[in-house]
Amino acid sequence: MTKEPNRQERKKAQTRGLIFETAMELFLKQGYDDTTVEQIVAKADVAKGTFFNHFPTKDAILSELGRQRVELAEVLLRKEFSVLSSAQEKIICLLEVFGQVNEENKEITELVLRHMFVQMFSDIEQEKQNQQQFILVIEGLVSEGQVQGEFVNNVEPRHVAEIIAGMYFFTLYQWVQGELENSLRQELLARTNIILRGIQARQKME
Known part of the structure; x- marks a missing residue:
């Protein structure tokens, strides 16, 4: 039987999903090369350290x-x-x-x-x-x-x-x-x- 994710795990998954979706939106809007990590975290309203906790690089x-x-x-x-x-x-x-x-x-x-x-x-x-x-x-x-x-x-x-x-x-x-x-x-x-x-x-x- 698959174990249900706890509240902390759900929150972590939601944050990762938010960063991912925000990044994809910016990539498609202004291009991958012209999108910075700073722009992603600003639009997603998360700390830069939070970004790197989920994704080591762009x-x-x-x-x-x-x-x-x-x-x-x-x-x-x-x-x-x-x-x-x-x-x-x-x-x-x-x-x-x-x-x-x-x-x-x-x-x-x-x-x-x-x-x-x-x-x-x-x-x-x-x-x-x-x-x-x-x-x-x-x-x-x-x-x-x-x-x-x-x-x-x-x-x-x-x-x-x-x-x-x-x-x-x-x-x-x-x-x-x-x-x-x-x-x-x-x-x-x-x-x-x-x-x-x-x-x-x-x-x-x-």
Whole structure:
């Protein structure tokens, strides 16, 4: 049984949420680079020390947004996966759900994407966890597909997962730059299908 948060924990969560929402409002209004911690704490009406108790840096706010998006996608996927048996269908569903989450607010996606590319080779642990979790989910689904005979067994699931993840991030970049002819979801599905056809077991292709 999950323990209910006490009053102090609820208050802490409310303050963290206030700081987060205030920061996102300022980021979208005046830009990430032009928003300072001082402006965030002034608008949220909290002490600067309170900000740093919840977020060690301004970058950590965007990392938190990335984590929240992963959690949202996981909730949607649990619902969708419950009616799917094919690993290929689940991988396609995964990319479709992430496409949906991003399309719902393009400005935030662009903000996160720019931040992610800057931090991709950094030591920010949350950013690494967000990226690795995405890859691990795909890797697990490829392994599942191999066990079920959907995919060939002479490829490393990790390699396939990293290829799909690379395609996903590059497609996102093209989308925010306005370089795609179709919607984000359409492009993700079309490109994912090309990758998956390359690892389909022969009996599944016939």
